[in-house]
């Protein structure tokens with residue numbers, strides 16, 4: 001149950017021009033193979049966070065392009081964290097670093113984009129965000145994640161039992 005993002009055509013074109021070189025690559029699209037929360041894939045989640053970060057940063061007169069790009073790659077860890085053995089160490093603590101390593105391997109990023117990826121889990125990871133855009137993305141990520149998880153729990157515990165009832 002993905003919530004709708006209200007965005008007009010002009011904003012959508014502008015957003016697309018910020019991220020098209022990233023989002024059109026196979027490696028970014030491959031995030032659609034991995035579940036992030038409930039039935040939301042990493043790609044769904046990253047686009048969700050990226051679009052909202054773009055909108056908020058544009059409204060606040062911040063660097064919306066770096067925010068959109070950093071947010072799109074903030075969970076670019078490229079594994080299913082639910083599967084044991086898919087990664088080393090605690091996912092919550094380590095995936096921001098792994099996402100940055102992957103992003104740097106495939107793309108040229110500016111320092112703001114790198115910081116957005118590296119600090120999005122703050123305060124879980126101790127390094128605080130260095131830029132206002134990093135704070136915005138970190139906050140929006142937490143809001144989107146909470147909504148995605150709440151929506152999954154609601155669907156699983158309320159909606160699905162009704163669907164399974166036999167007449």
Ligand SMILES: [Fe+2]
Nearest residue numbers: 074075095121
């Ligand atoms: Fe994350």
Ligand SMILES: [Fe+2]
Nearest residue numbers: 045074075141
């Ligand atoms: Fe995230």
